[in-house]
């Protein structure tokens with residue numbers, strides 16, 4: 092759609108393994124507007140990380156294959172862009188990445204300051220200005236940006252922190268550093284892949300609040316993958332639900348929680364623990380992606396499934412403003 096920052100269209104990705112070919116993304120559609128915070132939710136193994144990695148061009152080269160699709164960003168199809176251009180122009184610059192576990196993102200043998208200086212050497216926004224300063228002037232200007240950004244992510248005493256090694260700071264501080272490093276190149280999109288999974292609950296909430304505040308302040312869009320619906324509720328404008336490699340529903344956050352249209356979304360919401368119901372799982376199992384169910388992949392677990400659900404994947408249908416659902420038997424308002 093016109094005005095989208097990024098549009099993933101009909102993306103199909105498969106992984107080769109000894110057991111056969113797993114069709115991990117099956118015709119995924121997902122478009123994000125500038126400045127929007129988008130949640131990508133679904134159970135473990137539904138393909139969230141694979142979608143994030145496909146956008147960034149960092150799928151494992153020997154195992155993964157892109158079978159079809161487009162990722163349109165800035166008028167280009169990122170899937171067609173040569174790796175050298177993707178690395179130089181897009182990844183870590185226009186699209187930044189915050190990984191699940193920040194401890195693996197740092198090199199343990201260099202100080203944090205050295206690693207951030209290295210990032211700025213390649214990805215500083217100053218390098219993109221008409222007459223960038225050079226030599227010492229550039230280093231000093233970049234350093235001032237780094238210190239200001241560390242203050243924005245609420246890391247106290249930035250100068251001392253830059254002299255530390257990654258193991259000398261806490262997990263929460265490392266994740267704040269990752270957010271700072273993602274924002275320093277002034278990207279248009281940040282892909283945050285389960286960014287708080289490795290942290291304890293109170294720190295998680297602080298980091299999510301920080302990420303949301305900074306994304307708004309810098310007008311950066313965020314693709315936030317999570318299996319935690321509570322976290323998605325806290326920070327997202329819109330939510331896309333994936334099931335076994337297919338996106339099934341997309342809705343503005345209030346609509347998502349109040350008026351879900353897809354039976355799977357309903358079950359996901361019902362599986363949230365509450366005082367009345369306790370913990371409830373979703374009956375049945377996630378399908379094997381080597382021989383997935385035909386049509387709508389949720390059909391074996393869906394009480395509403397009929398012959399058409401096995402014959403054809405439902406096309407996207409409008410269920411409200413900005414609300415799209417793929418279901419042959421979607422819930423009515425009364426059932427939602």
Ligand SMILES: Nc1ncnc2c1ncn2[C@@H]1O[C@H](COP(=O)(O)OP(=O)(O)OP(=O)(O)O)[C@@H](O)[C@H]1O
Nearest residue numbers: 106108115134135136137138139140141142151154
């Ligand atoms: N390198 C790989 N080789 C083979 N299969 C893979 C590989 N990476 C992922 N897969 C498979 O792709 C499917 C989707 O995995 P993915 O990590 O994208 O899911 P996810 O929704 O991000 O899960 P999680 O929430 O656990 O991170 C899974 O079935 C997984 O086993």
